[in-house]
Amino acid sequence: MMENLVYVALFAPFVSSLFASLFGMSERKMFVGYVASVLLAITFLASATLAYHIYFENIENPGYAIHVTMMDWISAGDLSIPFGFVIDQISVTMMVVVSFVSTIVHIYAIGYMDHDKSFNRFFSYLSAFVFSMMVLVMSDNFVGLFIGWEGVGVCSWLLVGFWYHKPDQKREDNPSISPSWAANEAFIMNRIADLGMLVGIFIIYWNTGSLQYDEVFAQIPYLSDTILTTAAIALFIGAMGKSAQFPLHTWLTDAMEGPTPVSALIHAATMVTAGVFLVIRVNPLFAETSEVSFFIASLGTFVAFYAASMALVERDLKRIIAYSTLSQLGYMFAAAGLGAYWIALFHLAAHAFFKALLFLGGGNVMHAMHDELDLFKMGDLRKKMRGTWIYMTIASVALAGLPPLAGFWSKDAIIETAFNEHTYILWVMLVITAGMTAFYSFRQVFLSFHGEDRHTALGFHPHEMYKFVLVAMAPLAVLAIITGWFMGSYKAFIYQIGEGVQYEMSEHTHHLATYLGLIVIFFAVSGIALAYFKYARTGEKAWKRDEEQEQGFFYKLLKNQYYIPKLYEEFITKPYAMASEVFWTKVDLKIVDATVDNIAKFFYTTGDKTRSMQTGNLSNYLNWMAVGGVLLLLIAAISAMIG
Amino acid sequence: MIGLSHYLIVSAIIFSIGLVGVLRRRNLLMLFFATEVMLNAVNIAFAAISHYYNDLTGQMFAFFIIAIAASEVAVGLGILIVLYKKHGSLDLDDLASMRG
Numbered sequence: 230m231m232e233n234l235v236y237v238a239l240f241a242p243f244v245s246s247l248f249a250s251l252f253g254m255s256e257r258k259m260f261v262g263y264v265a266s267v268l269l270a271i272t273f274l275a276s277a278t279l280a281y282h283i284y285f286e287n288i289e290n291p292g293y294a295i296h297v298t299m300m301d302w303i304s305a306g307d308l309s310i311p312f313g314f315v316i317d318q319i320s321v322t323m324m325v326v327v328s329f330v331s332t333i334v335h336i337y338a339i340g341y342m343d344h345d346k347s348f349n350r351f352f353s354y355l356s357a358f359v360f361s362m363m364v365l366v367m368s369d370n371f372v373g374l375f376i377g378w379e380g381v382g383v384c385s386w387l388l389v390g391f392w393y394h395k396p397d398q399k400r401e402d403n404p405s406i407s408p409s410w411a412a413n414e415a416f417i418m419n420r421i422a423d424l425g426m427l428v429g430i431f432i433i434y435w436n437t438g439s440l441q442y443d444e445v446f447a448q449i450p451y452l453s454d455t456i457l458t459t460a461a462i463a464l465f466i467g468a469m470g471k472s473a474q475f476p477l478h479t480w481l482t483d484a485m486e487g488p489t490p491v492s493a494l495i496h497a498a499t500m501v502t503a504g505v506f507l508v509i510r511v512n513p514l515f516a517e518t519s520e521v522s523f524f525i526a527s528l529g530t531f532v533a534f535y536a537a538s539m540a541l542v543e544r545d546l547k548r549i550i551a552y553s554t555l556s557q558l559g560y561m562f563a564a565a566g567l568g569a570y571w572i573a574l575f576h577l578a579a580h581a582f583f584k585a586l587l588f589l590g591g592g593n594v595m596h597a598m599h600d601e602l603d604l605f606k607m608g609d610l611r612k613k614m615r616g617t618w619i620y621m622t623i624a625s626v627a628l629a630g631l632p633p634l635a636g637f638w639s640k641d642a643i644i645e646t647a648f649n650e651h652t653y654i655l656w657v658m659l660v661i662t663a664g665m666t667a668f669y670s671f672r673q674v675f676l677s678f679h680g681e682d683r684h685t686a687l688g689f690h691p692h693e694m695y696k697f698v699l700v701a702m703a704p705l706a707v708l709a710i711i712t713g714w715f716m717g718s719y720k721a722f723i724y725q726i727g728e729g730v731q732y733e734m735s736e737h738t739h740h741l742a743t744y745l746g747l748i749v750i751f752f753a754v755s756g757i758a759l760a761y762f763k764y765a766r767t768g769e770k771a772w773k774r775d776e777e778q779e780q781g782f783f784y785k786l787l788k789n790q791y792y793i794p795k796l797y798e799e800f801i802t803k804p805y806a807m808a809s810e811v812f813w814t815k816v817d818l819k820i821v822d823a824t825v826d827n828i829a830k831f832f833y834t835t836g837d838k839t840r841s842m843q844t845g846n847l848s849n850y851l852n853w854m855a856v857g858g859v860l861l862l863l864i865a866a867i868s869a870m871i872g
Numbered sequence: 873m874i875g876l877s878h879y880l881i882v883s884a885i886i887f888s889i890g891l892v893g894v895l896r897r898r899n900l901l902m903l904f905f906a907t908e909v910m911l912n913a914v915n916i917a918f919a920a921i922s923h924y925y926n927d928l929t930g931q932m933f934a935f936f937i938i939a940i941a942a943s944e945v946a947v948g949l950g951i952l953i954v955l956y957k958k959h960g961s962l963d964l965d966d967l968a969s970m971r972g
Contacts, residue, residue, distance in 0.1 A: 844968060845968035845969060846964060846965060846967075846968040847900075847964050847967065847968075848895075848897075848898060848964045848965070851894055851895060851903075852895050855891065855894070855895055
């Protein structure tokens with residue numbers, strides 16, 4: 230019974246993708262969207278039922294998890310990899326989050342993509358993505374995880390480059406250049422990281438002889454520190470790519486070139502959290518390698534701060550949200566690196582809800598403003614887009630981390646963890662970042678929905694999104710508000726899995742928890758207040774663009790993303806292109822191709838030259854025969870003399 | 873005393889004469905004669921070596937060659953007659969119809 234549910238949850242998106250691809254090349258067909266959404270809803274229901282089942286079964290029977298082996302997959306010599314799945318507290322959390330957000334995004338996309346001529350193709354890709362993500366989170370071995378990992382990468386490439394026909398622009402005009410450029414960047418950067426991951430998987434197989442999670446984890450105590458550390462580093466490199474951690478982070482903001490539902494589903498709620506999921510999934514390994522874990526926490530904190538700083542000056546609505554995603558991923562890694570795996574997972578889930586809501590709200594604005602994303606051209610949209618305004622405010626409050634919304638509980642727990650682990654530098658940075666988060670998320674809300682009306686003068690006549698889309702977003706809004714209230718229940722749920730993911734604050738931290746929370750709230754509120762005074766007022770005190778400030782050093786540094794994309798272009802892309810050019814013209818054309826060509830040419834010319842022998846005159850032939858006979862005699866004589 | 877080498881030298885000389893005939897002659901009939909000369913040069917060599925080693929196999933081969941040469945000439949002459957009837961000439965330079 231439960232086994233069937235597992236298959237339903239896994240294959241419903243696959244069926245949806247195949248169904249939509251039947252109509253991939255034809256006109257927009259509304260029923261494709263409906264069928265896909267219904268199938269995704271089925272996945273969600275199956276996942277939720279599984280979560281429910283896992284919870285209650287564990288009360289009577291601790292350590293219970295569903296193991297399903299669909300078939301033998303790869304078996305060669307000693308290597309045996311079954312196509313198997315494990316449903317435990319960690320994977321079921323991911324399944325519920327992924328299927329829930331993707332169901333809503335599918336429904337949303339029916340409205341958002343309704344003018345697009347590739348409507349059916351879009352649903353095919355989107356469902357294929359969900360299927361890959363399901364394989365990734367459900368697999369009970371590293372190879373299945375890797376297949377899902379690559380699958381989501383491919384779907385991300387297809388979806389970022391969905392509007393592949395848009396031409397390339399200069400970096401100064403559009404930092405992402407073009408959808409197809411951004412898609413390639415994302416894919417290539419992930420390939421680099423995936424190599425690390427693959428090496429990690431090889432190291433694990435080499436030393437344990439297995440790729441099943443259970444068997445690998447059972448062998449961890451017998452492995453040397455060096456092996457564990459190398460494996461952990463290699464796996465984390467993979468996670469860095471997928472979760473866009475520094476220095477492999479530039480692709481995520483550029484991926485905003487894709488359609489907004491894609492940004493909401495893939496580049497905020499699900500795929501980019503795969504790296505965090507990997508660290509949580511393989512927590513027995515990371516728990517043993519404290520240096521690597523501490524590095525993860527430090528890098529996460531750094532990225533949280535770094536991404537938030539770039540969001541402070543960004544004008545593009547979607548890119549701001551993308552930076553905030555980066556920043557929140559940093560928070561998750563900070564928690565996971567400090568050993569608070571369940572808090573990281575909880576923040577992952579809460580973040581998925583409010584970030585998807587934020588993106589979909591951003592999509593509404595983009596739809597209303599005819600794809601204009603520049604905040605400086607908006608202002609005072611709340612009168613025309615009341616529903617979207619409410620959703621965006623809820624999501625931003627959740628992101629900023631004000632109680633009682635979702636973001637507060639999970640983010641506060643992460644910040645508390647940093648305090649609890651006595652890593653005070655990380656703690657200070659995370660607290661400051663929380664203030665910055667509040668500032669930039671409300672800067673974006675105030676610039677678009679409040680203040681002076683700047684868009685009418687520019688000829689924009691925004692209109693609210695379809696009703697059914699707004700209704701479909703409501704569950705996300707509800708979850709963005711209430712998720713945090715269930716932190717205690719979630720803790721009880723995830724604690725069932727065993728000691729690995731359990732994490733408790735010390736007595737000392739417990740006493741200070743209220744004050745720590747208040748500090749975070751203070752920073753968040755001051756961030757919002759600052760944003761309010763700067764951007765939300767109207768009339769005399771209305772915000773005006775400060776051209777002088779925009780020429781300042783720090784502003785330009787942040788605006789150009791610390792010149793890192795530029796740096797990559799100058800020191801990696803360009804030299805690489807130059808080297809490729811040299812290898813092409815000098816090595817490939819002059820040596821490889823030339824060798825092959827000359828062999829062919831040799832036979833052509835010999836044939837051409839010797840053709841004159843064939844005169845048709847028997848006498849000539851006989852003469853040639855004699856020459857051949859003499860030659861053979863000579864060779865025989867010479868070899869006889871030598872031999 | 874006439875020894876093996878004398879016979880072989882004669883054989884080689886006759887063979888060379890035949891070879892030159894094959895290479896230089898333009899008339900097909902003459903070519904036939906030249907080939908016969910070469911075959912008989914080989915026969916001389918066979919017979920001489922056979923005698924030298926006291927082994928009759930060489931002479932037996934010579935007989936076979938004579939027999940086969942005779943039948944070959946019979947067939948070859950027949951073909952030559954047909955060719956002559958068709959082209960009115962046996963000159964090889966006139967018969968070059970298989971140019972590549």
